[in-house]
Each structure stands twice: as structure tokens, then as C-alpha cells.
Amino acid sequence: MPTPKKGARLASSPAHERLMLANMATSLFQNGTIVTTLPKAKRLRPLAERLITFAKRGDLSARRRVMRVIRDKSVVHKLFTEIAEQMNQREGGYTRIIKIAPRKGDSAAQAVISLVTEPVSAKQAVVKEAEAATKVADEAPAAEAAEEAKAE
Template identity: 60%
Template sequence: MPRPAKGARLGGSAAHEKHLLANLAKSLFEHGRITTTEAKARRLRPYAERLVTKAKKGDIHNRRLVLQTITDKSIVHTLFTEIAPRYENRPGGYTRITKIGNRRGDNAPMAVIELVEALTVAQQATGEAEAATKRAVKEAEAKSDATETPAEETKEA
């Protein structure tokens, strides 16, 4: 009978670890970033990256393999249609772990794990539009400051 690899079990049995990683991956793909402990983030990273690699292949076999892990069809659909195409030309490294300090209650080291965002054309266009809006606001403020004239002084005799 096959046994799981030796090492830390993230607070329980091998079955508990399997479900924990599946739920963490589901949250990561749903929200794009999650805050968790460093140990969980380090265990989640290769797990999530394998799922993204399967999603990049895009065939029905890999979709079924991912559905065995992440049982929510809407998240699997998002993974295959939105997340995987973003990383089409990227050979790996789809996630980033950033340490954020210790948790207040138990002093556990915390980290943020997030999907590395590849700028798409739509995101670049949105950024350019926001920059143009900021420029227009600054120009409008400059014009309003320049057009204000001091009030006329009246002389009373």
C-alpha cells in the first residue's frame, strides 16, 4: 500500500493535508491571493503550480485530473479559461510568496501567496486610461488655480 512522503503533515493526517491543500488551491484560484502561514504557503506553491501547468494543456484529460482535486466546476472553468491563458508563454513560476511578519495571536510566521499577474492588453489599457484621467484632473486643477483672480479692492472715502 502506498504511503505518503515523510515530513510535516500540516496539522493532521495525510488525508487532512490533501483536503487542506485542495481548499487552499481553490481559494488561491478564486481570489488570486491568500494570506496563510509560511509552511502552508510553501506546501501549496508546487501543488498549485502543477494544477496551472495541467490547465495550460487545456485538454479534457487534464480538466478531469484537476476536477479530482478542485471539485468546484466554476473555479476549474476560471482556471482553464482565464488563469491558464495568462501564463501561456511562461514555463513556470506562476505564484509568488511574500513574508508579512508574524500573526498576533500565536506568533506564527505568515505569508501572502499570490498568482503572478502577467499584464494583459486589457489591464495595460486600463492603466493607461487611469493615468490619462489623473493627468486630466491635474490639468483641470492647474487651470482653476490659474483662472482665479483676487477680489477687487474697494476704496471707501
């Protein structure tokens, strides 16, 4: 659990905030994505990422550490078997926060926090394609200059 910030908490007491974050983490791992207010999403992110890191370790001690926060055994099982396998190649950044339109009733800033399920290699493939495109673009003027030299 991250160290609570000084000043006002998200809820009425630190214990209530801890329980609220535990419930949101449970819902996040159960459903894959949740809609909440932006400050709650920002407070949930470090907790969720730490729990996923424990799940990637996979030993009994890590499972007991996660069970301190998430009380539902079926969600913990899903975290250790399914989610940890998806995040195995990823070194961090397991969650994503996307801001959405404000809530209608009180205009509170809302956000969608979700698990990142895309494979890591997709980004590396995009980078390689971009590098190949720049090499082709650099070689094209050189090839045209060589053809002009031969024509003269």
C-alpha cells in the same frame, strides 16, 4: 500532488492535509491571492503550479485531473479559461510567496501566496534597457577620449 514529506504533516492526517491543500488551491484560483502560514504556502506552491500546468494543456484529460483536486466547477472553468491564458507565455513560476509580519496571536510566520499576473516580456524589456544603458556608459568615456585627441 507532491509526495508527502516524512514526519509530521501540516494537519492531523495525510487525508486532512490533502483536503486542506485542495481548499487553499481553490481559494487561490478563486481570489488570486491568499494569506496563510509560511509552511502551508510552501506546501501549496507545487500543487498550484502543477494544476496551472494541467490547465495550460487544456484537454479533457487535464480537466479531469484538475477536477480530482478542485471540486468546484466554476473555479476549474476560471482556471482553464482565464488563468491559463494569462500564464500561456510563462514557462514556470506561476505563484509568488511574500513573507509578511508574524500573526499576532501565536507569532506564526505568515506569507501571502499569489498568482503572478505580470507579462513575461516586461522582464526582457528591463534587461534590454539595462544593456542599452551600459553601452551608453561604455561609449561615453570613449567619445570623450576621442574629443580630447581631436582638441590636441
